[in-house]
Amino acid sequence: MDQRGDKASMLNQLSSLQWPWLVAVVLISLATNVVAYSRFFLIARGAANVRIRYWSGLKVNAAATFLGFWTPISISGDVGRVYWLRKNVVESYWDAFLIVLWDRLIALAALVVCMLPFIPLYMGRIAEYFQVDTGLVAAAALGVLGLGSLFAFAQREKFRLPAAERNPTGGRELWAHVVVGFLYVATFYAAMGCAAASLGLTKVWLDLLVVAPLLFFAQNLPMTFGGLGSRELSFMVMLGPVVGSGNAVAMSLVVGFGYLMAALPGAVVLGEFRGDAQSISG
Secondary structure, eight states, X not given: OOHHHHHHHHHHHHHTOOHHHHHHHHHHHHHHHHHHHHHHHHHHHHHOSSOOOHHHHHHHHHHHHHHHHHSSSTTHHHHHHHHHHHHHTOSXXXXXXXXXXXXXXXXXXXXXXXXXXXXXXXXXXXXXXXXXXXXHHXXXXXXXXXXXXHXXXXXXXXXXXXXXXXXXXXXXXXXXHHHHHHHHHHHHHHHHHHHHHHTTOOSOHHHHHHHHHHHHHHHTOTTSSTTTTHHHHHHHHHHHHHXXXXXXXXXXXXXXXXXXXXXXXXGGGGGGGTOOHHHHHO
């Protein structure tokens, strides 16, 4: 199908959306945000020497999510979180930065673990879309992974997450992160499934399950406007061969709309970045 046909297919699908499924996408996107904050809460609690109230931190994360999805650079919300952590939780901006960095890295780790079984499929579809050799795609991926691993190993002491003096939690934190990581990917998969259903695409559940981690990764790239562009391209590359490029882009736009709407509540709590000691520790 040519580009004009793809565009016509996309517009036709979007014009016939099933609204109950679209509402479900928004609600599940809200659940993803709550799961993401739960991960941030676990990390911050382990590094803080003050007690953090879940509700106070949830509002801060909601404000950060709003900035991440409604401003041109998706990491702008992280700047707010760093400021809040420094003002209320830790003693230096470096420690605050490390908490936010590890929040990002642990989210990435959950996605990578879920991607590992399907990497050959991803490479094949990337090679097919961009008309390049699969070996070249594999070499590029291994090069990036190798350089990243070398840098992380060399800087491991510098980027060690600060530990709270008062509250060692042992292995419980690891299991909590495993559960939260699973829920993090599962909620995005559920949002994708509802987005597909809203477009009348009801026989692609297994295909969605396979590609969901990579698509979620593309949506969370830091230098984008809420994932716009990188999300649509990844949907087209990974799902285009299954449902057609027009349907894939339409699905990506529905998913993006859901997460944009789910981020809106953060607009009313932007003032939470200022915080105060009493509201944080209760």
